[in-house]
Structure formats: C-alpha cells, structure tokens
Amino acid sequence: MVMEVENTLHMKVGDGESSYASNSFLQEIAIRKTLQVLKHTIKGMVNLETAFSKVFVLADLGCGTGTNTLLLASMVIDLVLELCKEINLKTPQFQVFLNDLFGNDFNTIFQLLPKFRANLKKEKGENFGSCFVSAIPGSFYGRLFPDESLHLVHSSYSVHWLSQVPEGIENNKTNIYMAKTSPPNVFEAYGNQFHTDFIKFLELRAKEVVRGGCMVLTFLGRSSADPTTDDGCRHLELLSQSLLDMVKEGLVEESYMNSFNVPYYTPCEDEVRKAIHKEGSFFLDTFNAFQGNWDPYDTDFTNMVDLNEQISHIHGKNCAKVVRAVSEPMLTSHFGNSINIDVLFQKFQMRVAEDLAKKKTRYFNIEIVIRKTLHVLKHTIKGMVNLETAFSKVFVLADLGCGTGTNTLLLASMVIDLVLELCKEINLKTPQFQVFLNDLFGNDFNTIFQLLPKFRANLKKEKGENFGSCFVSAIPGSFYRRLFPDESLHLVHSSYSVHWLSQVPEGIENNKTNIYMARTSPPNVFEAYGKQFHTDFIKFLELRAKEVVRGGCMVLTFLGRSSADPTTDDGCRLMELLAQSLLDMVKEGLVEESFINSFNLPHYSPCEDEVRKAIHNEGSFCLNTFNVFQGNWDPYDTDYTNLVDLNDQISHIHAKNCAKALRAVMEPLLTSHFGNLINIDVLFQKLQMHVAEDLANKKTRYFNIAISLSKK
Template sequence: MVIKVERVLHMVGGGGETSYATNSRLQEKAIYRTKPILEIAVAEMYRTLLPEKMVVVDLGCSSGPNTFLVVSEVLGIVGDLCRRLEQKPPEIQFFLNDLPGNDFNNVFRSLERYEKKMEEENGGLLVPHYVVGVPGSFYGRLFPCNTVHFFHSSYCLTWLSQVPQGLGSEQGVPLNKGNFCIAENSPPQVVKAYQEQHRRDFSTFLKSRYVELSIGGGMVSTFLGIKSKHPANDELNYLYGLVAEALNAMVSQGIISENKVGTFNLPIYGASMQEVKSVIGVEGSFDVEKAESIWDPFDDSDNVLSGKNVASTLQAVMEPLISHHFGDAILHELFSLLADIITARHLLKDKCNYTVLNSNSLSSCHRRHGH
C-alpha cells in the first residue's frame, strides 16, 4: 500500500491524551531554543524594509499551543522594534499552512484564547494582525510571486513529499525488511532512495519559496536532523527503529502479519547539516546567513516516565500513518509496548538525544540587489 502523504499525513488532532497538542513539548523546546535566530532574521528584514504591511507564513503549523507560539514571537519582535525605532506598527498578515488533514478547526477555536492571553501579557495588542489558514503542500507553490516577507518552518521538512520509489522487494523479500525507514541493516539502495527523495523535495521547497518571497524577505527553517554522516547511526533513526521493533514483536505474537509490516514505509528523513547546506548551495536561490546544530535530550523527565513520554510523542506524530496502514485496533498495544521497550532497553542506560538543525536563509538574488 502506497501512502498518499497529502491525504494521510497529519498530527493527532484535538486536545486529548494522545493528541499532538498534549505531546509536543519537544517541538516547543526547539522553537524556544532557536528564538535568537528568529529574532535576528525578523529584525533584519523589518529594519531593511520598514513595511506598512507584512506577510508572515508559518509552514507546517500543525495544531496546539505551538501554533501560536511563533505568531506571538514575531509580534513581540516587531512590537519591540517599532517602539525602539519610533515607527508605527505594521499590519501583519499571518498565514498558517499545513496539509489538508491538519486540525485547523482546533487552531481557530483556540485563536481567541491566545489573542486574549497576548493582550494580557502585553497590555493590549500593540501590532495589528490577522490570521488565516492555508491548506496545501509546501512542496510546491502556495502564494503569489513576491508577496511573502518572512517564512518560518519548524520540524516539518523532516517529512518527504512521498515515500521514495524503489523500496519494493527482491524475490518476494522486502528490500528494507523489518524497517519502515533507514536503519542499520538497510541496504545501500534504500539509503540512496531516501537521500535522493530528500534532495528533490528540499530543492523544490527552496525554488517555491524563492518565487514567493518579496525582495528583502527572509526565512528561518528548523530541521529535526542528524549529526552522523550515515543516517542509520543517528539517535533519530534509532528511535524509529524501536517503533519497528515493537511492530515486529507484534508480528511474532501473531497480532499483525509480516507482509503488512514489510509493505509499511514512512516518508521521513532526517538530513545532516552538510546535506542541507549542499542542497541550498546547488539550488542557488538562497544564501545561508547562519546555521547551527543543537543536540538535546529527547525527554528530560525520570526514566520510567520517559519511556511513556517518548512513546506518546511518537504516537502523536505517527498514529495517523500507522492507523491508515494497520488499522486502529493495534494502536494502544503498539505504543504501550514501545514505551516498555524505550524504558527497558534505552533510556534506563542513557538519555536519548536528538539533533536540531537551524538555518537562517536570505534570497541570494535579494543580496545581489543590495538588500
């Protein structure tokens, strides 16, 4: 079964125990950790243009408290700058983008609550702003030419536009048997297929944003990536490997079929900083102003609780894809088993760390024109 990414991929909606809204602390930490780069990029863009109207786009916005965290950060940065520069605040149009399956209803139900919170914290809304949802894939055009002042994305570029082609079977045996993404025992052709899909997708992403970006605009992108030269050796893919181990254990127990696991592949890839810079350099539309890697604990609570926390974080992200392929019936048992595996075999020995890659990019054409 081939996963139709645009139809199936979305985080678990609502605000329940397994929802993304409840289990997205990892992503929240990344936004806070990368705030200094966001501040520099937005401030540079604003000082350069001093626009009366600004368009800011958050790509892969998802739903839950993190969705408005970026909105709040940008409003705070621009509001502070306007006070210091004694400028009238611009009107800011925020576009929140994600795939059509995203829980946009939850996003806009919570908008009034977050705006009220911002008013209380800031003593009134200092910067007029308007929020709109934009469903669609960012691996293609989303906005008219030269209309966006600033793009932001966090973690969403880990997802590919599709499962790479060529992950079938040889003589009836799946090429990537027992795995659903890159693993230590993945053959070279599987690794190559994922790497080439990432290069194509990221290049398409850059081309699309370049056309949409206005002169003097910029972009900050945060990736859940890897620090190792070989993807299979990194903690990120090790965690996915534990999910695969839980699935294979359920095969041994006769709960799901081996063939069902063999045909399950995820459109996900953690790139290295070298790969990110390479694609940006070859594509040529953007210059990297600043880039950095952050290595941080995946979960920093006690070990027994960590197994459940990490499993819940993975469930909030992976549940729709797993449910689509295997059905809902296995979800509780799968993620309970995963929590036990993480606690017993990994987190009790050592904290699992993840790598965050952060890139502040400026259109190279805009630089050539002196902006």
C-alpha cells in the same frame, strides 16, 4: 591563591635546552591536529558579516611562547584566504591577540614577529593586506576583551589549567594531583574546581565573542569517568613518585611535598558537556578525542609497550623534557632553592622509561568546537529592518507545517513581540500583521480557530488599544506546492516539518522488517532516502523563492543527524525501536508481516552537508545561520548531563513521555496503513518498553538543525 597561580603558572622562558620554546613539539602536534576542525569552523562562519567584511579577529588564549605561538595565526590566515578565494570574497584584515599569564615569555614571541610578517608578505604577496598582532597578558578566568569583539577564539593545551589549586585537599599527602591513593574528597574538589572554572571561562568568552562566533579548544582530558584512569593522571603520579624518591634521600623536605598540588584537571567527556550545557551560551558543534604519546617524537601508536630498553629511555628523556618545560616554574616557585630540578627530572625520566616498558600510556586529548548561540528568530527579524515592505505597512508571516494547539499561535506571538521590540528600538511605526497558518488538509484547523478569540484578546490586553491589527488565515495544502502569490511573504517559519518528505522513496521494497533507514537496510535504501530529501528540499526552496520578497527570510527547524552515517543513532534509533515493536507484534501474531514489509516512513533526518548542498544547488537563498542542538526523547526531561538514565523508574517515565509524543505524530500514518489490523495501544506499550531499555543503556537524543536563510 588565584593571584599566586596567575603569577607563577607559566612555561619555562627563554630558548635553552629545557625551555618551553625548545620543548613544545607536543603542543605543535595538538595545534596541527586542529587544522580540519578549524577549516570547517571558519567555513561555517562565512556568513558572519563582521568577520569577512573588514577585520577578522582571532584570540589565542594560553598562547605560550616560541614558534607554535604564531603557527596558529598562520593556519587561520591561510584558511580564511583559501575560503575567500573559493567564494570570491575580498580578504579581510587580521587582528591577532596573543594571551597568556603575566609570567609568559612574550619577549621571544615579539622577536619572532619581524620574520612572521616578512613571511606573510613573501607568501601572500604585496596585496595581502595587514595582520596586526598584540599581546594581552592576564588570566583567561578574567575579562580580556571588549564585548562582542572576537570572531574566533582558540586555545590549545591551556583550559586544563585551573584558576587555583582546589581548596580543602590538605589530606592529599604524598600526591601532587589526583592519584589512586588520594582520598575521595580530593577527586570531588578537583572536579568541582574544573566545573566552576570552565563555566566561568565560558561566561566570560560569551561576552567577548560575537554572536555566531566560535571557539576551538584543545586540552588534556581522560577517557573514563574514573578520575584515576592512567591517561588522565599517570604521568603526574610518576612525577610525584620522583619527588618522594628525593624525600626518602633527604633531598626534599616532606612538608614541602605534602603542601604541593598541581592546579590542573583532566576532565572526562561528560564533565565537559555538562558545563557547556549548564552555562548555556554556546552550542557544542564538535567533540573529538585523540591520543598522543608522552614522547611527542614517538610516532608508534600500534604497540602497547615500548619494544626495548633503549627506546624506553629515549621516550622517557623526551617526555621528561616536555613536562619540565611546563612544570619547572611551578616547582621552583613552591620548592625554591630546596630542590635540584635536574635531579628531579633525571628520576622522573627513569620512572617514565620503566613505566613505558610495562604499559604505553598515552595522553587523552579533547578537541571541541563551540559556537556562540544566536537567537535565530530575533537576529533574522533584526536583519530585515531595511525591508521597506515589511516594516512600513504589513508584516507578512507564514508558518508552514503549523500543526494544531497552543504552539500554533506561539510563533505568531513571538514574532509580533520581536517586531514591536525592534520598532520601538529604532523608532519605527508598528506595522499590521498578516499571519498565514499552513498544514496538510487533514490538520485540525478547528482547534486553532477556536483559540483565536483568546489570542486576539491577549494581544489587545498586552499591547494596548493602539496595537493595530493581526489578521490570521489558514492555508491548507502541501508546502511542496505553491501556496502564496509571488513575493508576498516577509518571513517564513517552519518547525519540525521539513524532515517530512513529499512521498516514501521509490524502489525500497527490499527494506523488509524496517520502517525507515536502519543498520539492516540495504544500501539502495539509504541512497533512495537521501535522493528524495535532496529533491524535496530543493523543490521547497524553489517554491519559497517565488513567494518570499527579496531580502525576506526563512527560519527552519527540523530533525537531522550529527553524522554523514545514515544509521547514526540520533538520526534513526527511535524509528528502529518502533520497527522492533511492530516485529514483536508480528511474532505474537498480532500483525501480519506483509503489512510491515510494505510500510516505510516518508521522513528523513539529513546531516549538515546535505542541507548545505541543497541550499547551494538551488541557489536562491543565502545561508545566514546554521545551528544545531540536542533534544531529549522525553520533552519533559531536562537532564542533559548523564549519558544514561540513572535508574529504571526514570527510564520508564522518560519512555512513557517519549511514546506519547511519538504516537501523537505517528498514529494517523500507522492507522492509515494498517487500518483495524493493529492495536495502537499495544504497539506503543511495546515501544515504551523498548525505549526504557534503550535509555538505560545509552541516552540517545534528537539532533535538531535550525537554519536561517535570506532570499538573494
């Protein structure tokens, strides 16, 4: 069945009235919709040395045929040139791979190439360089490219096509896809096939895309978990009904109809996220959704029905052309000469017109950007191999905001392992290690020191007697001040610390009943917090710029938020719940309101733009890597697929663990401010209840930012 789909699934060839080349405006709209996302994605790849130094390699999977095929290449070239000009980089050459199944009309594409190249030369000038275009026929459910050879993968309106029709759906009679009348096993089979195929797609691309490279995928989906939602399947129900009309009229045999199902699936958001998380090779940077009218020439997105019969028939005709251009080869492959395609799509046109007169269903488009994950620490250390001072004698590591407990020495162990691995790989002598552990004066350094004998014994046992030495010191003090001599550090690490500010922002006395930024905070509060972070982070960078050797690096992981909106849930929801818990105690007379009104957290979760802006403004470091990843509030919760907790029991377990984790961080701050006037146990019991209720409604997650910087 897989080979059958590979050989028969393609768009209608040629440039005739019903060809795909003449009826692909819907796909053009989808490609153009990705412009801003592409721009942002390419901008985020600027530190990929291989992408911008010599050749930028782009693959367009499921490229189709006609002018749209080269539109994407033109857009990417324009964006790369614009970026190179903006940051004064030499323009790379371009390698463009166009992929589709074996039956695709590549001839039409190749005939467009001379004009494409002439336009490039005319628009970009004689010094533009080169753009090499190749066609790669084959299924993207198989390997297509060598290991780590692609910088950017694009696919528009292709990933919703499955590798095969799901097995075991012979009982889906009188339907050609999932429909309201389909048996339950049909929905399950289609969902399983998509999950299998999409994970396979990700696994294959993970081998072919360079680390830090990206994929921009646009495909048809559905707005609801319900597989029969109209935006996911209605147009195919109408095509199925049109086939049934022909069966009733004796124009098509019913057995042919009953044995035909489309190898296609419109996933919901949760299914897409679940597959990406399970496969694990990519970070989901962006998830967007947008609607599209069935008639691509219809620009009316306000009315919920077509306004009159004439408009409905125009829309029905254009919709039928689009669907025919995509599905005719499949239909003729299955039905052969036993079906009159013209008659089928005349009937389909009428049914679409009738449907749009009652309800204007629209396509639900999903657009995602995923970035191949990077082992940031390993990649960073590997990039430092030419630092003579780091690998010749002593490798100096500073862990800022180290905390206490076993995690504190975990980082040192990881770095030592990575350096030893690299030294062995490139035949270098192992250096000695100097590890500085930094945190504020009140940190529990005693516990760390008590762990050192076991840490050293394990090093000797695991690495052998010839390992050398690892010297561990503690440096108490704020990292918003100088901590080390000039150019004395090779690698600075900080995890879950940089989101703590040097002070509570000034001038936010009016942030009453809140303890951080919240939806009810006055505008000046957001501004004050943002400014304090900007000031502090620039100060942090300036200080480290003095302490880190040239070419040395910093790896920083901290809490952020996914949106520029300071009230986005992943940035502030948990603090809102803590504030609500304090207010509960006020209402019960357990805490004085004046104490809450004078308490604000010295904490800030920045968005990506704020981080990039501060790094750029300070100017001492290159941003090598910018990664984001989610984390459940309960650190023991490994479920990243469901958007809510499944039952009360699970919610309460997650809430209990969340409250414990937050208490360990917050209790000293709270007791310092409230003193004996607050019962901490009661407060976190209330928080636990609020968190459980919240997770039952929406599973908000932490938004983590991980960046790698190298000193210029």
